[in-house]
Amino acid sequence: MSRLTQADLADMNKTFEGRTPQELIRWAIDVFGERLAAISAMQRSGSVVCHMLSKIPMRVKVLFVDTGVLFQETVETRDRMRDAYGLNIVTLHPKQTMVEQTNELGVLYLTPEGQEQCCELRKVQPLKEVAGEYDAMIGSLRRGDGGRRSVCPILSVDTNMNCVRINPLANFSDDEMTAYIEENNVIINPLHEQGFPTIGCNRCTTPVLDNEPRRAGRWRHLGPWSQYCGINPTDLDAESAPAIDLPQDLVDRILGRETDFVI
Numbered sequence: 001m002s003r004l005t006q007a008d009l010a011d012m013n014k015t016f017e018g019r020t021p022q023e024l025i026r027w028a029i030d031v032f033g034e035r036l037a038a039i040s041a042m043q044r045s046g047s048v049v050c051h052m053l054s055k056i057p058m059r060v061k062v063l064f065v066d067t068g069v070l071f072q073e074t075v076e077t078r079d080r081m082r083d084a085y086g087l088n089i090v091t092l093h094p095k096q097t098m099v100e101q102t103n104e105l106g107v108l109y110l111t112p113e114g115q116e117q118c119c120e121l122r123k124v125q126p127l128k129e130v131a132g133e134y135d136a137m138i139g140s141l142r143r144g145d146g147g148r149r150s151v152c153p154i155l156s157v158d159t160n161m162n163c164v165r166i167n168p169l170a171n172f173s174d175d176e177m178t179a180y181i182e183e184n185n186v187i188i189n190p191l192h193e194q195g196f197p198t199i200g201c202n203r204c205t206t207p208v209l210d211n212e213p214r215r216a217g218r219w220r221h222l223g224p225w226s227q228y229c230g231i232n233p234t235d236l237d238a239e240s241a242p243a244i245d246l247p248q249d250l251v252d253r254i255l256g257r258e259t260d261f262v263i
């Protein structure tokens with residue numbers, strides 16, 4: 001095994017700034033093959049990534065964490081996308097239902113500490129259950145969404161999952177997103193048209209006013225619009241020197257040491 005640090009990815013990240021999302025997805029498939037998955041919460045940018053994946057021959061698995069308290073529209077969007085695009089969607093679940101969790105631990109999402117615990121139990125842990133099955137995961141974070149995502153790298157190391165995260169839409173602008181969605185008639189979660197710029201669990205997501213930040217509707221009851229669930233490590237305070245361990249030959253391929261692929 002070989003260590004791969006966030007610093008090791010710096011040069012690749014600089015090179016990748018000029019690549020299109022489709023080129024980045026193709027690079028990921030070339031490098032990681034069957035050990036690549038995507039993760040989507042069935043929000044707008046996730047739908048765009050899923051649509052892009054549907055246009056390539058390899059059926060990359062799409063991981064979807066169903067916390068058990070999602071909006072019905074979100075679950076229906078998953079099903080519509082699976083049926084229309086032939087996606088290989090793998091739905092992950094928490095160990096307990098929300099009723100069981102509440103009976104044991106109380107209503108966690110009403111306090112900042114409880115929110116962290118609830119998100120860990122219902123979002124992060126189900127994903128950790130499949131850690132080791134994948135060396136890389138494609139996400140759909142965009143810098144244009146602001147907040148901590150405004151500095152999101154294209155490539156990052158995910159120490160929770162011991163894998164590389166690839167965000168091919170990191171520098172995709174709002175205009176590019178809108179154009180892609182319109183040109184390709186991408187299936188979009190209908191809640192986006194009902195005042196929800198971002199969408200999470202039904203317990204912790206509200207619509208947002210025009211003059212509010214996009215994420216104002218996430219954990220609004222906790223304020224001040226800064227909470228993240230932790231399922232995307234780059235949303236959290238950075239570890240001092242995040243690193244993962246992958247096979248040496250894979251690290252060489254990631255860093256372009258032994259391959260001569262051109263994207």
Ligand code: SF4
Nearest residue numbers: 109118119122201204
């Ligand atoms: S978003 Fe709310 S309900 Fe969903 S897992 Fe996090 S704290 Fe729990």
